[in-house]
Amino acid sequence: MNFKLGLLTLPLSVFLISCASNPPSQSLIDAENRYKSALMIEGIQNSDAQRMGNAKEALEKARKLQDENESHTLVDHYAFLSIKNTEIAEERHRLKQIEQETEQAKEKRQQLMLENKASELRDAKIEALKLASQLEALKAEQTERGIIMTLENILFAFNSAELQPGGEMTVTRIADYLNNYPNRFVLIEGFTDSVGSNEYNQKLSRQRAESVQRSLVRHGVSPRRISVAGLGEAYPVAPNTTEAGRQQNRRVEIIIANEDGKPILKR
Template sequence: MNKKIFAPVVLMTAMLLSACSTAPKTTSLLDQTRMDYQAAQNNPNVQTLAPLEMRQADVAMNDANKAAKDNESSEKIDRLAYIAKQKIGVAQELAKQKQAEAAIADAAKARDQIRLEQRTNEADKAKMQADQAKAQADQARLAAQIAQGEASEAQRKAQEEQAKALEMQNRNAALEAQLADLQAKTTVRGIVITLGDVLFGVDQAKLNPDGMRTVQKLATVLQSNMQRTVLIEGHTDNTGSQAHNQDLSERRAAAVRSALVLMGVSRDRVEIKGYGEAFPVAENNNAQNRQLNRRVEIILSDVNGKITPR
């Protein structure tokens, strides 16, 4: 009876001992190494940045696991686990180093990019300032050219005006010299040249030789001053009838105009008017005064061809 009970117990014990002898052996260092290895495998940076070191850690980890599976001594298992742990640490540290280097490189690249953008912005700003300066210089140069052109134009006009003034001055001086010979007088109506009664035949409208010479001088004045016109007014004393005097004054004025036309003066530059005895310059109370009233007055226009009416 006792022999029957003892046999199963012995068999169970043998089975338990057999099971214990086939279970993989482990140590705390191996367990810690396995945890480190698992962490390294789960870290993509380690797989990417330290692939060679990770393969070396794989080999070392396999050696440690094999020793545990083969129930090698704890000393050997720990020695192999230590080697694996060191290789895992090398892989992790290398991955951290390369990650840091990459971060530094990225930072340097970002810094370089910022510097490049700053230099680009500075260059763009400098170019914009240069363009603005050039535009301002162009505007200033254009303004100077315009001002110079205006100054030149103003100078040209001033020179033209000066030349015109000088020409007018010369003409006026020449005119004064010519009119002095004709004994012309300046009045409120303008310059007046008087042809006396002695330049005509007695009670006639025909100019005598002296009268023709005087009219020739007047023609020369008009030819030298084409912008001027003349009004020829005939006057008489009060001797004789009013109708006779009016007719004589008109005929004498017409005679002077005809002489001027013959001497080359355009007819449309000469206007005539007869006033008879209406505008005496002296009392008709003696022969000398009546002679003064028998006259032809020639009024010279201004430079614009205007004559102040009587």
């Protein structure tokens, strides 16, 4: 009797087991966790709403199959689709963030470049004003040969190549100017009036140019930048028939190259 009862209850047990819910799918659990985690990412829906929609749809399909006790294979399939769509959405969101950060960095660099350019223009304007002021104070003239500064005879004692104190002060100011342009060549040309022999005037004019050169070097100007020439009574700037004219002709001219490293044109 008991044996027969056991045989009758066996099919019922099998039926009850078959009707029980499928155990939870690990793939479904992973898909749900991954989707929930993605939803926490700010802006991901804007980055790839379609993939996030696909991920949600596949996740809901996997849940439905799980609730309907369908095979794990089908549940895992849709769970896998949900995870993949979520991963793609996350990756596209990350790439868009990188693009945005790159664009922001580019805009920032451009802004900095504009600010630096504006700063350079301001500095150049200040430097130009400063240069103009210095040149005006030194009675300089801009020419094709370069910037010419003329030191008249008052800087030297009569018939002498030694600079007077007033001359030293003027040369000091010129040295300060030259030290602001350390890569420009300098030519010092000495001149005399027509009084005396050509040979003597040639020698005196060079000695005066060399005297100015030594003073510039003492004030920090590199001697490698400086060349000198004695031109005697050549190239007068005024008639030698009057004392006033001869005084103008007794002079030293300092020529500064117009550009860094550019040679000074010969007369």
